[in-house]
Structure formats: C-alpha cells, structure tokens
Amino acid sequence: MTESVTSAALPDARAGKPFLEVKDLQVHFPTDDGLVKAVNGLSFTLERGKTLGIVGESGSGKSVSSLAIMGLHKGSRAQVSGEIWLDGSELVSMSVPEIRRLRGRQVAMIFQDPLSAMHPFYRVGDQLTEAYLVHNDAPKAVAKKRAVELLDRVGIPSPQKRFDDYPHQFSGGMRQRAMIAMALMCDPQLLIADEPTTALDVTVQAQILDLMMDLQKEFNSAIIMITHDLGVIAQMTQDVVVMYGGRVVETGNVRDIFYRPEMPYTWGLLGSIPRVNRSGDGRLKSIRGTPPSLINLPKGCPFQPRCDYQQYVEGHSCVDELPELLQIATGGHRVRCHIDSEKRKQLFAEQIKPKL
Amino acid sequence: MGRYVIRRLLQTVVILIVISAITFFLFWATPANPALLICGKNCNSETVAQVNATYGFDDPLIVQYGTYMQGLVSPGGRTIGSEGSERECAWPCFGESYQNGIPVWDSISDAFPATLWLAVGAAILWLFFGVLLGLIAALRKGKLVDKLSVGLALFGVSFPTLVFGYLLLFLFIVKLQWLPFPDTANAALFTVGPVKWLQFYILPWMTLALVFAALYTRLTRANMIDTMNEDYIRTARAKGLDERTVVFKHGLRSALTPIVTIFGLDLGGLLGGAVITEQIFSITGLGKFAIDSVLSNDLPAIMGVVLFAAIFIVVANIVVDVLYAIIDPRVRLS
Amino acid sequence: MTLGVSESQSPEGDLPADHLAETSEAKQIEGRSLGQIAWARLRKDKIAVISAIVILLIIAVAIFAPLIVKLNGFPPDQFNRTDANGDPLLNTRDGGIPIGGLWGSGTSSEHWLGVEPQNGRDVFSRLVYGTRVSLLVALGGTILAVVLGTVIGMVSGYFGGWVDTLLSRLMDIMLSFPTLLFIMALTPVIADRGQDLFGIPDDNRLRLGVLMFVLGFFGWAYLARIVRGQTLSLREREFVEAARSLGAGPAYVIFRQILPNLLPTLLVYTTLLIPNYITAEAALSFLGVGIKEPTSSWGRMIADASDWIESNPLYLFFPGLALFITVLAFNLLGDSVRDALDPRAGRS
Numbered sequence A: 001m002t003e004s005v006t007s008a009a010l011p012d013a014r015a016g017k018p019f020l021e022v023k024d025l026q027v028h029f030p031t032d033d034g035l036v037k038a039v040n041g042l043s044f045t046l047e048r049g050k051t052l053g054i055v056g057e058s059g060s061g062k063s064v065s066s067l068a069i070m071g072l073h074k075g076s077r078a079q080v081s082g083e084i085w086l087d088g089s090e091l092v093s094m095s096v097p098e099i100r101r102l103r104g105r106q107v108a109m110i111f112q113d114p115l116s117a118m119h120p121f122y123r124v125g126d127q128l129t130e131a132y133l134v135h136n137d138a139p140k141a142v143a144k145k146r147a148v149e150l151l152d153r154v155g156i157p158s159p160q161k162r163f164d165d166y167p168h169q170f171s172g173g174m175r176q177r178a179m180i181a182m183a184l185m186c187d188p189q190l191l192i193a194d195e196p197t198t199a200l201d202v203t204v205q206a207q208i209l210d211l212m213m214d215l216q217k218e219f220n221s222a223i224i225m226i227t228h229d230l231g232v233i234a235q236m237t238q239d240v241v242v243m244y245g246g247r248v249v250e251t252g253n254v255r256d257i258f259y260r261p262e263m264p265y266t267w268g269l270l271g272s273i274p275r276v277n278r279s280g281d282g283r284l285k286s287i288r289g290t291p292p293s294l295i296n297l298p299k300g301c302p303f304q305p306r307c308d309y310q311q312y313v314e315g316h317s318c319v320d321e322l323p324e325l326l327q328i329a330t331g332g333h334r335v336r337c338h339i340d341s342e343k344r345k346q347l348f349a350e351q352i353k354p355k356l
Numbered sequence B: 001m002g003r004y005v006i007r008r009l010l011q012t013v014v015i016l017i018v019i020s021a022i023t024f025f026l027f028w029a030t031p032a033n034p035a036l037l038i039c040g041k042n043c044n045s046e047t048v049a050q051v052n053a054t055y056g057f058d059d060p061l062i063v064q065y066g067t068y069m070q071g072l073v074s075p076g077g078r079t080i081g082s083e084g085s086e087r088e089c090a091w092p093c094f095g096e097s098y099q100n101g102i103p104v105w106d107s108i109s110d111a112f113p114a115t116l117w118l119a120v121g122a123a124i125l126w127l128f129f130g131v132l133l134g135l136i137a138a139l140r141k142g143k144l145v146d147k148l149s150v151g152l153a154l155f156g157v158s159f160p161t162l163v164f165g166y167l168l169l170f171l172f173i174v175k176l177q178w179l180p181f182p183d184t185a186n187a188a189l190f191t192v193g194p195v196k197w198l199q200f201y202i203l204p205w206m207t208l209a210l211v212f213a214a215l216y217t218r219l220t221r222a223n224m225i226d227t228m229n230e231d232y233i234r235t236a237r238a239k240g241l242d243e244r245t246v247v248f249k250h251g252l253r254s255a256l257t258p259i260v261t262i263f264g265l266d267l268g269g270l271l272g273g274a275v276i277t278e279q280i281f282s283i284t285g286l287g288k289f290a291i292d293s294v295l296s297n298d299l300p301a302i303m304g305v306v307l308f309a310a311i312f313i314v315v316a317n318i319v320v321d322v323l324y325a326i327i328d329p330r331v332r333l334s
Numbered sequence C: 001m002t003l004g005v006s007e008s009q010s011p012e013g014d015l016p017a018d019h020l021a022e023t024s025e026a027k028q029i030e031g032r033s034l035g036q037i038a039w040a041r042l043r044k045d046k047i048a049v050i051s052a053i054v055i056l057l058i059i060a061v062a063i064f065a066p067l068i069v070k071l072n073g074f075p076p077d078q079f080n081r082t083d084a085n086g087d088p089l090l091n092t093r094d095g096g097i098p099i100g101g102l103w104g105s106g107t108s109s110e111h112w113l114g115v116e117p118q119n120g121r122d123v124f125s126r127l128v129y130g131t132r133v134s135l136l137v138a139l140g141g142t143i144l145a146v147v148l149g150t151v152i153g154m155v156s157g158y159f160g161g162w163v164d165t166l167l168s169r170l171m172d173i174m175l176s177f178p179t180l181l182f183i184m185a186l187t188p189v190i191a192d193r194g195q196d197l198f199g200i201p202d203d204n205r206l207r208l209g210v211l212m213f214v215l216g217f218f219g220w221a222y223l224a225r226i227v228r229g230q231t232l233s234l235r236e237r238e239f240v241e242a243a244r245s246l247g248a249g250p251a252y253v254i255f256r257q258i259l260p261n262l263l264p265t266l267l268v269y270t271t272l273l274i275p276n277y278i279t280a281e282a283a284l285s286f287l288g289v290g291i292k293e294p295t296s297s298w299g300r301m302i303a304d305a306s307d308w309i310e311s312n313p314l315y316l317f318f319p320g321l322a323l324f325i326t327v328l329a330f331n332l333l334g335d336s337v338r339d340a341l342d343p344r345a346g347r348s
C-alpha cells in the first residue's frame, strides 16, 4: 500500500527532474486584520543526498514553507498555491489521504519547538512507535526495537528505560533528540529540520548534526535545514536560500553566500555572526529596523526600509518596483536587488568584507 | 501517588471540620432562641427551661458543637435528651428534627436516592449531549453546525432552570398530556417498574441537565479548538496518522481532561443544586427536604442536609483530584 | 443550578494576563489600546448592540417603574375586584381565576397582561416592579462579590507566603460550600435576626439587603482564584518589577499597575455574574426564602403562578419570559465583551 504512491508516478517523467522542486509557492492566511502573506513565490530545488539551508530572520516564512511541503496547511484556512514536486508527485494539489501516506514515511519533519510538539499524556516511546506503526504493518515489538535503537543513536542514555518516560520527564535537549528520533523512524527520503539544534548545547548540537549527516549518507536522504545559525549552514549544507518577508532574496551554493554575497540583507546576516577575530570596531551589527508587515507588503523591494545602500540605485525603483530574482553569471547564484551587480561586488569588497 | 492521595485526604478532613464548624456556629448562633422554635405556641418559661436542658442549649456553643460532632465521628453515635428521657442516636447522628423528632439521618437517607437518581440521570444526559455537541461544533468550526450548537448552547445557558422546568411541565404534561403529573410514588424504580419511573424522571432530568449540557457544549468546543491548535496535534498529523486517530486519540484525550474535573465538581454540587427541579416536579429528594426544613425553621434538619451536601462536594473534590492525577502524567509524577 | 460563574463560562481561559500585557505593549505599534480595539469590535457586533439596548431598556423599566405603572393606573399591590365598568374580574366561585382574556388570564385593555388569580393584582405592574428587585439584588450581589474577589485575590497573589496560603485555603473552603443550600438556609435566619441585629423589622428592604449580602458573600471565591492567578503572573512582569525596584509601595503597584491589567477579566466576569444572580434571586424568591409578599419579584410570581399552570398558563409565561430575556441579554453581552477583549479572537 505504501509503495503505490511512488510507483504510480512514471519513472520516465521523473528522469532529469529534481527530487524536490518547489515552484512559486505562496502561502497566505486570511485573518481579521487582513491577508497575511507569509510566503510569496518561493522556489528552490533539492537533490537526494544533498542538504539545503534556509536562513532568514524570525517571521520570514521558513516554518510556514516547510509546513506547506508536509501538506500541513490542508484543512486550515491557509491559502496555498504554486507547485511542490516531490519524487514525481505534486503535493499542493494532492488530497489529504494521499499526502498522509507520504507524511512521516517519505517526508518527515523535526519541529521547531520540542516542548510543545510532543503529546503530554503519552509515553515518549509510544509516540515514537506510533510513527512507525502507521506506515509499517509490523508487530509492536519490532517498532519498539526500532524506537529504542533510534533513541540510542540520538544519544538518549539508557534508552530502554527512557522509552517508558513521559515527555515532561525529559529535558529540553532530550525532547529535541526524541523528536529527531521520531522523524527518523521510517527512514524518510526528505527530512525537514526546523531549527533542530536551537535548544541544544554546542557538544550535543555537533553530535546531532553528525548523526543527521550519517543518516543522510546511509539512506541518501535529502535534508532541508532551517536555522538561524550560519555556522550550521556552513557545516552542513551545499545550497542556501536566504528568505526575507516570505521571498527568496538570495540563493546559491554555500560558497556564493559566504564569500560572494550580493544582497544587502545577506550582508547584514553575515555581519551578525559572532567571531572572535572580528576586525574593525569588533562589534556585532544587527540589522536596523523591523521585519516588514506581511499584511501590507511594500510595493518595492521588501528590504528597502532597512537598506543602507539605496543611494546606489538611481530613481525610486527601490520603493516602487519589486526587484526580480536574477541569475548572476553562471551557476545557481541568484540575487533580488536593484543595485547593479558590479556595484554590489564592489560594495561588498570595499565596505562589507573588511568588517566581517 | 499514594502520598498525594493521603495528603489530599488530610486536607479534606481539615476542610470538613472547618465547614462543619462554620455551619454549626452560623445556624446555632443566629436564632434568638432555639428553644422557642421547638416548643412553639405553648412556650412558657418552664417549658423553655426544660427544652434548654433537654437539648443542651444551656451549654456553651463549643460544647454543643463537640457533642454534635461526636454523633458524626464516634461509631456509637451519641445520646440525645436529658436524664430520664434519653434516646440513642445511632451513627451518623445529625440530631433529631424539631418538627417531628425523627432522626435527621433517617430523613436524609430516605430522601437521598431520589436526588441521586435525578443527579445521575441528568449527568448522563448533559455529559452525552454536551460533549457530543461541543465536539461536533469544534470539528466543524465556523460551519452551520457549529453556529447552531453555539447558539443553542447560549440559549440553554440563559434558560433559568425555573423557567425551563415549568415550560417542560406545561408542554408535556398539561398541554400534550404525553406524561402524567408527577407522583412521588413513581420515583421508586423497584416498586413501580421502569416505565413509570422513566416517565417520572425524564422531565426532571432534562430540566436539570439543560444548563449543564449547554455549558459543557461550550467547554468541550473551546477545549477541543484549543487542543487541535496545539503543536502536538501537528506532530501527530506529520506522522501520517489519519484524521480520526488525530482527533480521538490525540485531540479528545487532552480536551476532555479538564472536563473530568469540572464534571466531578458539578456532580458533587448537584445534591444541593437540585432544589429547584425537585420543587417543580414534586420530587421528595434532599432539595425538597432542605427547603421544607428551612421554611419550618427546623435547625437540625437544615444543618444536617447542608453538612451532608458539603461532605459530598468535598469528597467529589478529592475523587476528581485523584482521577486527574491518574489521567495526567504531569500531575501524577511530579 | 449553579451559583456564580461556572468554570466553563469563566473568563480565565480566554484572557490570560500574558495576552493582555502583550497587547498593551503592542499599543505603541498599533496605536490603539486594547480598550479601543474591544470597543470598536463591540460596536460592530450586532448581537452585542442589540443586547445592550435590551439591557438599557430593562434598566430604564426598573428606574421608571412608578412612572410606567402610572400608564395603566394599577399600583402593583392593589387588589382589583372589578373593571372600569364595575364587572367582576375574578370568578370567585371558581377559586378566583380571572374572567375572560386570553387563555383565561384576564388580559384586557385595562390589564394588559391580565390579573393575578384570587387577588386581582395587575400582572403588568407586578412584572415592572419585579424588574427592580431582580436588578437591584443582582447588581448589589455582583458588586460585593467582585470587590471581595478582586481585593482578596490580589492580596493573596501579590503578597504570597502565609497570607496566600491562608486566603487560598479560605477560597477552597468557600468553594466547597453547597452555595445554594447555604444561601437558602441562611437568608431567612439572617432576616429573622434583623430585628435584634440591626433594629430593622423583617421586611423586604432588609430582605433585599440580606439577599445581596449572601449572594456576594458566597460568590467571591471563584473570582478571587482567577484574580490571584493573574496577579501572580503580573507580579513577575517587567513593568511591575521595574516599579518595585524604583521603590513603589504595594498599594501603588496593586492599584495602579495590577488592577488596570485585571480590568478586562473583571469586566467579563461581572457581565456574566449578573445574569447568574438574577437567576439566583428568582430561585430564592421562588422557594419562598427571598423577597416576600407584597413586594413583587419574578421568582415569587412564578411560584404563585405554578399553582395555576393548568387554568392560566399565561400568568406563568410572563414572568418566565421576562426572566429569560433578561438573562439572555446579559449572557449575550457578556459573551460579546469576552470575545471583543480576547486578543486571539478571529485568529487562526
């Protein structure tokens, strides 16, 4: 039964198509105060065995996008449009019963807040085995064995005993790891990790990231890594999407983003990484201003009110016109900015890089 | 867990002692002269003195309270009356009625079953309809069914028991004549059989249940809507569980937990709360006994029924707490 | 029946202090205070507007009862035997039921809602005067309960320690009383003692006072619990901490900083408590322990009318309807106020 979905898609049609392709994804929430446009035309692709990083400040639509991939907006008031192709099937138009068969098995998600993401009344172990038993017609004992094994692999001490604990008996970090174990119960081909290591201390964080990379090698899974932590991005990912106000403002491979960033917002993000050997005045720079209102999105560039480099654009296009996400040179590096590409390179080299 | 239960039990005992003391002093301290209440019209200084001696009204209040409590606590009960006319008052002794000399406990235990039937039947009704309606409304939030249930619930909450009871009585007994006028004899299930018994109780159940059913509809709906917005429900969906499992195993379990608490408290309070219903439908239960005692100034009877109802509430409280601890592991294990 | 606002109606669940404080912080951004937002929402809410109008009408009826009764010219406790033409109103041979009118209720152009069996008192006038009793008792009881609940709750939550322990136990005990039974038993006892205690005879003025007192006195504990909880969480918030570190005394913090944040909860609780107390007064008078003859009260009217349910159902219908409409209007308004003050309303 579980196989039918994948095999139904014609292998020929899949040939040459990326494993995951998100095309012009939009997620809007109607509310009393107006339409909240949380995601506006997000596009990216991801291959098996690769990791994509999504960065952006709080409220930029990272979680909302990943919920869309899981089909978790279905049945709510959210309006989702665009296309999401996963392994040859289109998810946005898929019915709930169909996508339910993919959830947990083909796509799994590690949720952002492990404190509230587990049911307080059920044992951790039971919540894990439940994830296995939905998709596998196996005896309970098998599921339990698998759960204990995974709890062990994510670093829960004496997992056999901890299996019977309730979530509130776990520490925050342990809950986070149990969530990861839960997501891995069915060896998903696509794993969406929404800030999986935020609650963890540095050593555990490193262990978890290693574990995820191991699993990726083992099962050739694709990972979407959502995080605020550019260190994690640098360590784990091949491609990066920088989101701002529900849009991609810059995307490219890790090297592009870290060494040749061209969008002032990305500069700001990089400027806010703490470094020991920071030159200049040595102070961390936060990006001034606040994120845009998602109800009244500015007509022009969403970053314009906070941008310090508007004077390099002639006329009022920053205010009046939404810049397109344009390809720079070769490769996948694309930037959404009105400033001339040469000028941006120059600005980065002269003003930004020395201070990083 | 065991320790928790013991601690709650001890607290309960303390609360009961305080409540009994407050009740006792309020009722015994207030009437100008209880002896006057007892001898009534043929009171003269001699009879008053005699009554005072018989009932121990001459003793300080605290002694009287002690005597009273002895009747409730000591397994042997206590003796009532002055020398020469002493009577045994078996445990639990709530004293004797001033009106007719019948031990209050006998009257209470006579009246109790009728109220219990009333309460239990009504509780089943309101729990069933309240939770069902609330659940449907929550799952169809914003749809017609939801609006209908919400409206119905608001209507029900605003329908005073008094008005609703008479409306039912008028409609089904007077106008349509589907049911006979209430006859206390029919309250006894085992002598009159189930048909008459049901005919007797159905309207009182509906009367008593209406407000609660409405409240539980709102409560279930609100809890369920909140629960279905919880992150762990999203997690359950993300596992690929079907919607029925998500709703019933993950959602309802959490949504109903607070309702257990409230249900226990409501049921405990119902013994005292059924007065109106019993009055409307002439049910000779505790409520009717209470109001009759109040209107005839029968202090021991009033005191007895109030204390009995209080004990019921306090016991319901502790049962609910223990139950809650069993349901919610966060309480049980901390 | 329940006394006091029951758990499921409680404003607590929907108005956590956190939300309120958040909203007041958001004030600068949105430029509108919670009160203004709520007011705007209320005015857009048709049900709220209609029920508010109905309530205002009812209050007007209570205030202008003597004037209104002048319209038909029958004082509420006047026994009427004959109509303007001198024809008898009541059938003395048939137990004194009214003659003629709709369903044997004696309605006519003089007696708009008919007359009382046996006494011939005008039902309309009695209904109008009954409004006074209902509202007065409910309002008095509510004010007492809300004041007691707020003060005790705030003191308990703010000072903590043994004060809190003591007051919390007191709340537990108050909540363990079989309230209705207790009030029922206590009202006549207190009224009985009015003469000795206050030098007032047991008349209905004393009874009004006693009813307000017992309702308020047995109704504060639940609110106190809610207030205590919110005070506890408000006390930990930055603005309170800041004021305290600047040397503000407890009175200042309690009344100037905590109380304003409790207002939405209190407002919702008050609007929901009033209809409960209206019902309670009717119930007590119905049982014969509340307002006594000759003053009219809806509960008494229902009790009297219940004897005539077969021959004159309209007599029962009018006070029942008055009670229902009043309670419904207050409940609807209370619900709307709660929704309007709920910052989460309409989201998700």
Ligand SMILES: Nc1ncnc2c1ncn2[C@@H]1O[C@H](COP(=O)(O)OP(=O)(O)OP(=O)(O)O)[C@@H](O)[C@H]1O
Binding pocket: A029, A031, A036, A038, A056, A057, A058, A059, A060, A061, A062, A063, A064, A065, A112, A294, C348
């Ligand atoms: N159900 C909803 N209804 C209305 N607005 C919503 C809803 N869910 C999310 N939003 C809004 O969508 C925007 C994007 O939210 P999202 O959770 O994706 O942010 P994020 O990028 O994950 O932020 P963070 O880093 O803090 O997790 C936010 O402004 C949020 O308020």
Ligand SMILES: [Mg+2]
Binding pocket: A062, A063, A064, A112, A194
């Ligand atoms: Mg997020």
